Amino acid sequence: MTAPRTLYDKIWDAHLVHEAEDGTSLLYIDRHLVHEVTSPQAFEGLRMAGRKVRAPEKTIAVPDHNVPTTDDRETGISNEESRIQVEALDRNARETGIHYYPVNDVRQGIVHIIGPEQGWTLPGMTIVCGDSHTATHGAFGALAHGIGTSEVEHVLATQTLIQKKSRNMKVEITGQLRPGVTAKDITLSVIGKTGTAGGTGHVIEYCGEAIRALSMEGRMTVCNMAIEGGARAGLIAPDETTFEYVRGRPHAPKGAQWEAAMEWWKTLYSDDDAHWDKVVTIAGEDIAPVVTWGTSPEDVLPIDGVVPDPASFSGGKVAAAKRSLEYMGLTPGTRLQDIAIDTVFIGSCTNGRIEDLRAAAAVMRGRKVKEGLRAMVVPGSGLVREQAEAEGLADVFRSAGFEWRRAGCSMCLAMNPDQLSPGERCAATSNRNFEGRQGRGGRTHLMSPAMAAAAAITGRLTDVREFLDPTGARTEAA
C-alpha cells in the first residue's frame, strides 16, 4: 500500500518527469496559458534559439492586461506600447499555431476566466501562466503556478517546468457562512489571519463544509488569492460541483473520454491520514463581510470595525501600518463605514464572473449609484458579458449609473487607460491594494462584489447587510 498522500502529492506524482538527487524536479505541464505582457521575450527567445513551441495544442493565448475596455476598442489601441504588445501576441500566436482568442473574439477575456470557461482547465492538471494569479485554476483541483518570463520560454520549449516540491498546508473553513458573507470574505479573512507570508513555501488546500458549499465561481475567487497569502498555489478537491461545471465545456472531454477522466478525477482528494505541514482552521460562522484598510491584502477588517492604530501592531508592521495609513489618507479610530469613496470597480480575475455580477446586481436592482461617483463593471470575459446582458444584469447596472465595459483586466492593474488619479479612493473587487496598483496615488479598498455594490449606493464603505434581510435575501429598494 502506498503512503497516504495529499491532493497536491497526487497531482505532483502524476506529472513528475524526472527528479534529481537534490530534489530538483522536472514537472510536465498540461496547459500553458499566455498573455501579452510577460510573453514577448519568451517567444523572441525561442526564435533566437531556433526552437519551436513543443505543444502548441496545449498552449492558449489571450490579450487581457493592456486591452481597452471601451466599446470603441475594435478601432485599435491608442497607447503605442500596449498596441505593440498586443500585436506581438497576435503574431506569435499565429506563427506558432497555439490556440488564440483575439480582442474581437467574443470568447476573449481575462486569461484566468476564459481557461475554465472554455474547459481548458480540468481537474488533476498542471497549469502555468506568466501571471501570479494562475492560482485561480486550483479551484478545479488543478496544480496551477505563476511563472516568470524565462520560465514561460522554458515551458514553451519543453512543456516542462523545473521545480522543487512545496510543503502541504491545509486551510479548513468549517460550518456555514452567514448571510452577506461570500467567497471573497473567506479568502480575505484567511489572509488577514495568516498574513501575506503565511503560505510561503506551501501549496494550500482549502477544504471544509463552507468551501464545499461554494459554487465554482466562489472557489475560483478563494484560490485566486492564495498567492496573496504567499502560497505557491491553492487547491480545492474536485467534486460534483466541479464535474457539473466542467461537463459540456468546449474543450472538456466527451463520451468515453469523459468516463475515463471521471474515473481518475474521483481519486483526486487528500487521503484521510495524509501529512500536513501546516493547518489553519476558521469557523465559517466567524467570518464577516470584510474590507481592506491598508496597502497590503492582509490589512483586513470586518466592515463594522475601525481604522487601526499602527501602535497596536508589533515589529516591522508598526512602520508599515503607519506608511499605509498615510498613503491611504486615513486616521486611526475612523469607522470603516464612514470612509467616503470616489470610485467603484467591479471586475478582475478575482470577481469578474457571472455569479459576481449577479451578486452585485442583486444589491443594485432598483437603486442608483450615488451622485458624483464613478462606477464601472468590467466583465471578466466576452461570454460573461453576453450572459449578463441576456439575464438583464447589464440593464440593472446601466440604469443604476454604472459604466458597462468590455472584458479585460482594466482597473485591476491600470495598464490600460482605466486608472485612478492620485488620492482617488476606490471600492474594488480585485485582489491587490498595493501603492499605485490602480494608478499612481490611487487608494484601493478590496471587498466582495455585493459590498462594492453597497458602497456604490451610499458613496462610502458599507455593510451589505444593510440591504439584506436576516435570511440574506435582498430587501426591496425604498
Add this chain to the structure above:
Amino acid sequence: MEKFTQLTGIAAPLPMMNVDTDMIIPKQFLKTIRREGLGRNLFDEMRYEDDGKENPDFVLNRPAYREAKILVSGENFGCGSSREHAPWALLDFGIRCVIAPSYADIFYNNCFKNGILPIVLPQEDVDKLMEDAERGANATVTVDLEKQEITGPDGGSIHFDIDPFRKHCLLNGLDDIGLTLERAATIDTFEAEAAQARPWV
C-alpha cells in the same frame, strides 16, 4: 544561449561601486517586447544628456571603447532590482564579460542565463585590470573560460575561480532550456505514457 569559451576584446573601465540595475537600464525601457535593442539605452542616464545627445565623457561614448566587450567595475555590481533587462542590455551592447570584486546575487545569476560571464577577482587584480583598461584601444584583454585565465595587454595572466557546473553550462552554451532538452527522450516517454493514461488532456 551562445557558448562562452574564449573572448578577446577591449575592456572598458567603470571605476564605480554599487552600479545598480537602474543605472544599467532605467525603468522606462522595460515596456519593450524584446530582449534585444536595449543596448542603445545601456547606462542611459550616464550616457546621454537631458536633450538626448551623447555625453562625450562617458566611457562607452569614447572612441576607444565603443566596441568594448568587457567591463571592469567596482564592488556590488548589478545591485537593485531583478530585471533581466540589465544583462539583456549589456549583451545587446556587446559586453559578454564583467570583471568586478563582487556582484548582487540576482544579477549574477541572470548573467549566466544570458551567456554573460561575471568574473569575481580580488580588489588588487581588479585594480590592475582597471589600469590596463584605462589604456583604451591598446588594452585588449583575453578571457579563457576553459583555463579560467585572464591575459592582460602585457601578457601577464590572472587566474579566476568559477563554479564547475556554471562553467560547464557556459562553455557548452547550455541554459535551463538546453539542459532540460538533454532530457528530451525522458520527456517524450513521459508524454507518451501520459497520453495513454490521460488521453483527454
